[in-house]
Amino acid sequence: MDNCSPINLFTMKDLTTRQQEILTFIEHHEWRNGYWPSIREIQEKFGFKSTNAVMGHLRALEKKEVLERIAGQARTFRINRPDMPEEPVMPDDATEVVDIPVMGDIAAGYPDRVEPAGEIGRLQVDIQSAGFSSRRRTFALQVRGESMVDAEIYDGDMVVIEPRDARDGDIVAALIDGETTLKRYIQKPGEPPYLKAENKFYPELYPVTELCVQGVAKAVVRSL
Amino acid sequence: MDNCSPINLFTMKDLTTRQQEILTFIEHHEWRNGYWPSIREIQEKFGFKSTNAVMGHLRALEKKEVLERIAGQARTFRINRPDMPEEPVMPDDATEVVDIPVMGDIAAGYPDRVEPAGEIGRLQVDIQSAGFSSRRRTFALQVRGESMVDAEIYDGDMVVIEPRDARDGDIVAALIDGETTLKRYIQKPGEPPYLKAENKFYPELYPVTELCVQGVAKAVVRSL
DNA sequence: TTTATAGGTGAACAATTGTCCATTGTCAAG
DNA sequence: CTTGACAATGGACAATTGTTCACCTATAAA
Known part of the structure; x- marks a missing residue:
């Protein structure tokens, strides 16, 4: 179906x-x-x-x-998902829009501490369309590298990140070796969590440190 | 307060x-x-x-x-945060934003002729981020089926479509069998154009009729 | 009839959590 | 030296709050 x-x-x-x-x-x-x-x-x-x-x-x-x-x-x-209004939506200015800064390079630290220079554009997504929470400071990242090709996320894609704690199976923006990359967050009951690259040619595992996970990926945007 | x-x-x-x-x-x-x-x-x-x-x-x-x-x-x-006022930020009027209606189901005809009931949300994308033309009647579609998996576009993705004439190699929203699907537009010099599904398991070719191509895909948005 | 699901009552329990007591120490200003 | 702020300890208490057990009603499906 x-x-x-x-x-x-x-x-x-x-x-x-x-x-x-x-x-x-x-x-x-x-x-x-x-x-x-x-x-x-x-x-x-x-x-x-x-x-x-x-x-x-x-x-x-x-x-x-x-x-x-x-x-x-x-x-x-x-x-998990904001409630859809049962009434037909007014597509007018009443539409609530999340304004997402696109960060070009956030090598370290949390994005809210990065100077505006890191912002290379803006992405606005309707709340209903993507299920974002308007209260969170969502931001977007451009993907570098091929570490997530098995999750159908490719070099140059833009990923919308919502800062929050990760759960098992989430795709997260992780800070590894001073660079922000995308990894799969794995946490099985009773075991310590780890990060995994979604590329069968680079099946590396990474330990999760406190400052490692920056947020959870919520959406992918790719220009064709 | x-x-x-x-x-x-x-x-x-x-x-x-x-x-x-x-x-x-x-x-x-x-x-x-x-x-x-x-x-x-x-x-x-x-x-x-x-x-x-x-x-x-x-x-x-x-x-x-x-x-x-x-x-x-x-x-x-x-x-109470007296610093950082939230509203006056406003993504500078300089930033031109495209307001894209998200069409749930456009089985036939051009989207701008579909009644508003077909619209199930809105998607706003910055021009710089995606290179859209604000003058065109851009719209978004949700992908059904697996016909474009080889182009890394999957079932459930949202595709931003710009109505215009297609060129060779473009991914287009095409009306086939009364249903809008994504296809690759192929036009070699001296030959008639045709449409091709980007799925090696369904290597079908389709003839291009006048009313077939609805627009060119400009971006993909996928919720994770 | 039996079964299952949604919706609800009542009382008790246990964990989380906010609160307050008295006390100690530092450091700068008067 | 004294006063007052800031910072932190230790232990205890009580309110809030999440959780569970047993039991009830109604409706719809098997």
């Missing part, structure tokens, strides 16, 4: 109306307050008499991979 | 280096993880042996009105 990419507007997950309400409230709460709600705050908002009502919905949302959380920790949500 | 009082000037640089470090870490943590740190997470990051070290700094930051919190609630920070 439709085997679309993981992030897109074409596959609407079939959320229950209740689950949709919960999700919307969580997003809205974060948007208005700057932090995520607690379970009991959600409970109170919907008038539930038990936190279990919320727990059930959260579990469902997590199973549908719309939500992510950190077990046992308070107010640590992560929403 | 009215900041009618001219806070800055005074409180701006009044931060201790330690307080600055704390503040930076809090901001950075939210930036990377999407949620605020807990006090003990701050404590651990700085190697404090007591949460009180953090508490003191937080109180100081709150007194200086750089931070806001909600007493007794977890991970509920709010940072």
